[in-house]
Amino acid sequence: MKLSSVLGRLVLVFAGVCFAGSVLVISLSATTKGSIATWVITPLFLIVFIELTLNSARQAIAIRNDQVRYDSPTLASQIGRASQPVGAMFSIIVAILFLGMLGFILLMAFKTLAAGQGISVPFIAQVSVYGSYMLVRVPLLTLLRRVGTRVGGAMRKSLPSYRIVGDGILLDLAWRTVGHPDKKRIVSIGFSEIEEMRALTFAEAQAFQTYSVGPDFKLAMQQTKGMYDYLKGTIPRPTVLDLVSSNGLTLFLKGPSLFYLLTVGKTDVSDLLNAYASFRSAHRVSA
Numbered sequence: 001m002k003l004s005s006v007l008g009r010l011v012l013v014f015a016g017v018c019f020a021g022s023v024l025v026i027s028l029s030a031t032t033k034g035s036i037a038t039w040v041i042t043p044l045f046l047i048v049f050i051e052l053t054l055n056s057a058r059q060a061i062a063i064r065n066d067q068v069r070y071d072s073p074t075l076a077s078q079i080g081r082a083s084q085p086v087g088a089m090f091s092i093i094v095a096i097l098f099l100g101m102l103g104f105i106l107l108m109a110f111k112t113l114a115a116g117q118g119i120s121v122p123f124i125a126q127v128s129v130y131g132s133y134m135l136v137r138v139p140l141l142t143l144l145r146r147v148g149t150r151v152g153g154a155m156r157k158s159l160p161s162y163r164i165v166g167d168g169i170l171l172d173l174a175w176r177t178v179g180h181p182d183k184k185r186i187v188s189i190g191f192s193e194i195e196e197m198r199a200l201t202f203a204e205a206q207a208f209q210t211y212s213v214g215p216d217f218k219l220a221m222q223q224t225k226g227m228y229d230y231l232k233g234t235i236p237r238p239t240v241l242d243l244v245s246s247n248g249l250t251l252f253l254k255g256p257s258l259f260y261l262l263t264v265g266k267t268d269v270s271d272l273l274n275a276y277a278s279f280r281s282a283h284r285v286s287a
Helices: 002-026 036-061 074-114 121-156 202-213 217-232 270-286
Strands: 161-164 168-170 186-190 196-200 239-241 249-255 257-264
Touching: 002 036, 002 074, 002 121, 036 121, 121 217, 161 239, 161 270, 168 196, 196 202, 196 270, 202 257, 217 239
Parallel strands: 239 257
Antiparallel strands: 161 168, 168 186, 196 249, 249 257
């Protein structure tokens, strides 16, 4: 599961590098024309793409396999598990093709240089952009992470939140009703109703959805109906919620009549995990 996620993201990194190399080779000849602005913007776009995919790959590497397990006999989960080796093999094949393409690009570049045709201004412009970026990459990324942390903190305020109340939790779904912006949608869940609770990162939540749960249309239909009935007020809470965001941590709550994969606006939910673990331990002893 982790391997499939990592390989899929690395293929995108290879794709970005190969495309950047292709553009460099195309612009190498002294006869290359075009606006300098175009040849400056292109490498900037590719730099952003490569950095984003690298960051995504790092998140995939940090996936904990024990956190994305899902003991379910459904057909959808079996399809999800079966797709892992297929996806991994496909990623390996594509990566090999991209590596071959990169080798061909380098060969063509050497041939062009050996022919003594000269170097174009667009080529120099791109190399200057890549070289300048490498010089400022570390301090620039450090600054962007700080900015991203502040922006992420502001965005997390709009995500669902929870409050521990006795032997359970109250979830504020952060849904605002048109015409009633102050009305909160809060659901109550007792720890006794939860058989399993986990906290997942965004990469883990994505892998869990894709490879563990799989394309479960039954869950999707239950979520649609449950949300409709809940908003109508005919049921106290939806039975299924699959609402994952890249900010915060995603809670996985599973019980006999409960399947929640819900991102909350926190980066640390240890208080909830500890409260649930204490409840389970106390009731296991009393049983």
